[in-house]
Amino acid sequence: MEERSSKIAKWCLIGISVAFFLLMLIVPLFEVLYRALADGLEAYGTALGAKTTLSALKVTLLATVIAVVVNTVFGLIASWLVTKFDFRGKNVLSTLIDIPFSISPVIAGLAYIMTFGRTGWAKPLLDGINEALGTDIALVFSVPAVVLATIFVTFPFISREIIPLLYAQGRDEEEAAAMMGASGFTIFRKITFPHIRWGLLYGVILCAARAFGEFGAVYAVSKARGKTFTLPLEIDALYMAGSADSITQAFAVSSLLVGMALIMLILKNIVEYRGKRDDL
Amino acid sequence: MYVEMKEICKKFGDYEAAKQISFGIEKGKLVALLGPSGSGKTTILRMLAGLERQDRGDVVIEGKVVNDVPASERGIGFVFQNYALFRYMTVYDNIAFGLKVQKADKQKIHARVMEMVSLIGLEGLEKRYPNQLSGGQRQRVAFARAIAPNPQLLLLDEPFAAIDAKVRKDLRKWLKDMIQKVGITSIFVTHDQEEAVEVADDIIIINEGRLEQMGSPIAIYKNPKTPFVAQFIGTSTVLENMVGFKGYDDALDGKKVIVRPEFVEAFKSDNKKFANMMNAVEEGVIENVVFRGSYLELTLLVNGVRLTTNRSLERRHVDIGEKMCVLLYRVYLFDDKGAEIRKNQLLKGIDVEAL
Numbered sequence: 001m002e003e004r005s006s007k008i009a010k011w012c013l014i015g016i017s018v019a020f021f022l023l024m025l026i027v028p029l030f031e032v033l034y035r036a037l038a039d040g041l042e043a044y045g046t047a048l049g050a051k052t053t054l055s056a057l058k059v060t061l062l063a064t065v066i067a068v069v070v071n072t073v074f075g076l077i078a079s080w081l082v083t084k085f086d087f088r089g090k091n092v093l094s095t096l097i098d099i100p101f102s103i104s105p106v107i108a109g110l111a112y113i114m115t116f117g118r119t120g121w122a123k124p125l126l127d128g129i130n131e132a133l134g135t136d137i138a139l140v141f142s143v144p145a146v147v148l149a150t151i152f153v154t155f156p157f158i159s160r161e162i163i164p165l166l167y168a169q170g171r172d173e174e175e176a177a178a179m180m181g182a183s184g185f186t187i188f189r190k191i192t193f194p195h196i197r198w199g200l201l202y203g204v205i206l207c208a209a210r211a212f213g214e215f216g217a218v219y220a221v222s223k224a225r226g227k228t229f230t231l232p233l234e235i236d237a238l239y240m241a242g243s244a245d246s247i248t249q250a251f252a253v254s255s256l257l258v259g260m261a262l263i264m265l266i267l268k269n270i271v272e273y274r275g276k277r278d279d280l
Numbered sequence: 281m282y283v284e285m286k287e288i289c290k291k292f293g294d295y296e297a298a299k300q301i302s303f304g305i306e307k308g309k310l311v312a313l314l315g316p317s318g319s320g321k322t323t324i325l326r327m328l329a330g331l332e333r334q335d336r337g338d339v340v341i342e343g344k345v346v347n348d349v350p351a352s353e354r355g356i357g358f359v360f361q362n363y364a365l366f367r368y369m370t371v372y373d374n375i376a377f378g379l380k381v382q383k384a385d386k387q388k389i390h391a392r393v394m395e396m397v398s399l400i401g402l403e404g405l406e407k408r409y410p411n412q413l414s415g416g417q418r419q420r421v422a423f424a425r426a427i428a429p430n431p432q433l434l435l436l437d438e439p440f441a442a443i444d445a446k447v448r449k450d451l452r453k454w455l456k457d458m459i460q461k462v463g464i465t466s467i468f469v470t471h472d473q474e475e476a477v478e479v480a481d482d483i484i485i486i487n488e489g490r491l492e493q494m495g496s497p498i499a500i501y502k503n504p505k506t507p508f509v510a511q512f513i514g515t516s517t518v519l520e521n522m523v524g525f526k527g528y529d530d531a532l533d534g535k536k537v538i539v540r541p542e543f544v545e546a547f548k549s550d551n552k553k554f555a556n557m558m559n560a561v562e563e564g565v566i567e568n569v570v571f572r573g574s575y576l577e578l579t580l581l582v583n584g585v586r587l588t589t590n591r592s593l594e595r596r597h598v599d600i601g602e603k604m605c606v607l608l609y610r611v612y613l614f615d616d617k618g619a620e621i622r623k624n625q626l627l628k629g630i631d632v633e634a635l
Contacts, residue, residue, distance in 0.1 A: 172364030175331055180378035180429060181352040190377075194368035 035251035047252035056234035063150040064211040075158030083166035109220025149217035161203035198275030209264040282307040288337035297323040312480035320489040357426030359436040365410040372406040378429035396424040436468035527624035544589035545607040560626035564606035
């Protein structure tokens with residue numbers, strides 16, 4: 001009797017979950033593909049080949065690559081600091097790392113405008129630097145602004161993956177290596193890195209996936225279509241244009257983003273599987 | 281002295297882990313740092329290794345002050361409590377690590393690693409990872425890894441703590457043999473007095489960050505200098521009150537009295553062997569009898585205080601509640617000035633040791 005009722009419960013839960021996933025995820029995603037191809041492959045190809053789409057793809061990839069590189073370096077430094085050293089304010093720092101998780105990305109974007117925009121307090125400073133170096137860097141409504149906003153919203157991903165691993169490893173193995181005369185770099189390379197490599201890669205994938213799809217923060221600091229727009233912004237612009245053609249184009253570009261997300265998902269699962277298999 | 285600690289002090293916040301610790305260790309000795317958990321013994325070991333820095337005092341190795349020499353350059357082998365084997369490296373790579381760091385010649389490394397593997401009796405297991413080894417085997421690998429680069433000093437932090445009781449006994453003997461074979465000066469930390477007594481040439485007893493006593497196991501057992509040592513090494517009973525004990529009526533006021541089981545004799549009133557000592561006998565009642573494997577432990581109530589004695593299984597049967605004649609041969613007395621052994625005055629002229 002007991003067994004039978006738990007079996008019923010199991011199938012009920014499976015049914016509910018499957019229905020939910022179908023309705024909320026699978027059907028809408030298929031809808032994207034269906035609508036993208038509604039006007040035929042030729043229209044699909046034209047939409048993807050449009051100048052604005054290619055520009056948006058370029059900006060998105062650039063922002064993603066830079067965000068991943070910067071956050072990998074920052075994430076390693078921050079997690080090393082938090083787990084291997086004791087200092088005043090350590091808890092504050094590890095809370096600060098999580099801020100992008102809890103703050104709406106749009107606020108992050110607006111904060112950049114308030115800081116570096118025309119009326120922002122850091123604007124004269126930036127102008128001074130530009131003048132001195134003879135450059136023309138703008139930190140709002142520009143590609144650098146898009147990159148900065150992307151970095152901001154994705155920076156906890158990597159450190160959050162590594163910190164628990166480093167805590168679990170403890171300091172013993174590193175001390176043992178140090179006792180035998182190994183340098184800090186050798187210790188990192190031979191002892192610490194093998195322990196965190198899968199977690200690090202996992203964090204990189206999550207970080208990249210989030211960077212592709214970021215909308216709010218980027219929306220606040222990017223206003224020039226064809227120059228500083230990313231894929232999500234381009235989709236929004238196409239969709240908002242409202243003509244039948246542009247809506248189909250919006251779905252075509254969306255399918256590109258969905259494809260990139262699926263690749264990330266598959267990579268994530270491979271990494272998870274390998275990480276578990278290698279876990280000693 | 282080969283290794284010396286000179287007036288070492290160390291604080292962690294408000295907690296004093298070392299208070300004016302000084303001692304010296306001769307070359308080739310195997311020494312135990314013994315104390316209850318939280319006594320500061322591991323901190324002392326880590327300061328010797330250079331993994332922790334003392335607030336005051338000097339660490340001297342081979343006549344050189346090494347306060348400013350980092351752990352990596354002190355040339356010390358260290359065996360961690362849970363071994364800290366490199367989990368992503370094989371047994372071979374674990375043992376080779378120290379030699380590789382020194383950029384030794386490849387063939388030399390191979391020869392030395394194989395020598396170590398055969399020394400610890402793990403031939404054929406070089407390709408295994410630490411998680412494929414038993415606790416005892418990991419301990420052996422940790423030992424081999426620590427001594428492979430030929431350190432002049434070996435430090436071991438609770439080397440047997442993580443191993444189950446049965447294997448532990450074998451490993452103790454094994455480690456002692458190994459250390460003698462290699463001839464390396466070694467210091468190990470333990471909270472287990474039996475382990476310290478069995479393995480070490482000399483014992484240093486640490487309590488609450490203070491060095492209580494240093495000496496050979498037998499010397500410490502026979503002549504404890506502080507009440508703590510008397511209670512920590514061997515079993516013993518503290519007597520709050522000795523009023524009324526025959527033969528101890530002089531000047532025991534304000535002194536702490538500690539009695540070991542072998543200081544107490546309990547016999548039946550018809551036992552002829554003790555006839556010449558009947559004037560010193562107290563009456564006691566057996567409160568409890570515990571079988572300890574190869575002897576009986578009797579708890580007796582004498583003059584309102586509880587005394588413990590061990591009884592050979594060869595002697596006559598005794599029951600709980602039985603009245604016994606009790607002799608107290610001697611006691612340890614402690615006061616602020618030091619320790620002494622006080623013999624029962626009524627037994628003067630009788631050779632108690634010959635019994």
